[in-house]
């Protein structure tokens with residue numbers, strides 16, 4: 634196992650329980666995602682596993698080293714890309730990489746070769762000798778990841794790697810992260826609050842909420858565990874929840890109501906729609922829009938957390 638954490642608890646003053654018994658295991662070579670809304674405890678998990686914060690209780694090992702007994706060995710074995718860039722904006726990309734390498738004891742020709750390799754791989758060779766302050770968001774983020782890799786870590790931590798990037802820069806970053814895991818056998822733990830990122834990029838993911846892992850698995854297995862189709866109905870006006878539930882309960886199952894949006898499941902979603910619409914009309918809450926879809930990670934999230942993901946992010 635490349636990362637193992639058992640029952641991590643972390644409380645910040647004044648009594649905020651950021652982690653409440655969080656456990657994960659990550660196999661070598663895996664891209665593992667921690668998916669959860671802001672405040673779920675993802676960054677705190679990364680801080681603890683990268684030795685930047687200490688858990689109140691629980692145990693963990695990273696790259697085979699016990700975190701409490703050998704934090705120095707853990708530090709040498711990992712690369713960390715934090716949410717905020719660690720690059721010096723006044724220095725060039727190349728100098729940032731050289732400095733980072735020296736901090737980790739990489740020197741001489743080995744360091745220069747490694748820096749050249751990373752500049753090429755992250756498509757920064759053309760901008761290598763320009764100060765970072767003129768870089769676009771995507772270039773900065775690519776440099777951040779390169780900085781985390783200079784000393785050839787075996788486990789890489791990426792905290793919200795594509796936060797704030799435009800769609801194009803985001804897909805370029807996804808491609809690079811997949812390639813890293815595939816070609817270098819690097820183990821990657823990434824945190825994200827983008828469902829699509831967790832879906833597309835991770836081999837396995839854990840849904841984290843209020844400092845705990847609610848469920849772990851591959852995105853496909855998690856989606857597959859929800860039988861049937863997801864039916865989402867947007868109602869045209871305010872609803873009497875009890876009445877609406879009673880009305881459609883015979884046609885669909887697992888009904889959840891979130892504001893004016895009603896979500897439910899049915900073995901054959903399309904076939905259930907006419908019955909749902911008729912029942913809503915009878916209940917005095919006509920539908921404004923209906924969608925039927927195969928289960929998404931958002932549906933998985935809803936099932937385990939009890940609210941839609943978008944709402945969780947806005948919390």
Ligand SMILES: Nc1ncnc2c1ncn2[C@@H]1O[C@H](COP(=O)(O)OP(=O)(O)OP(=O)(O)O)[C@@H](O)[C@H]1O
Nearest residue numbers: 645646649651669670671672673674675676677678
């Ligand atoms: N240094 C700190 N002092 C006090 N409370 C903190 C501190 N760091 C985090 N918290 C609180 O702990 C909880 C978990 O925060 P954490 O940053 O781990 O969540 P997160 O899932 O990474 O969210 P984000 O994506 O916003 O970073 C939140 O309630 C947060 O406000």
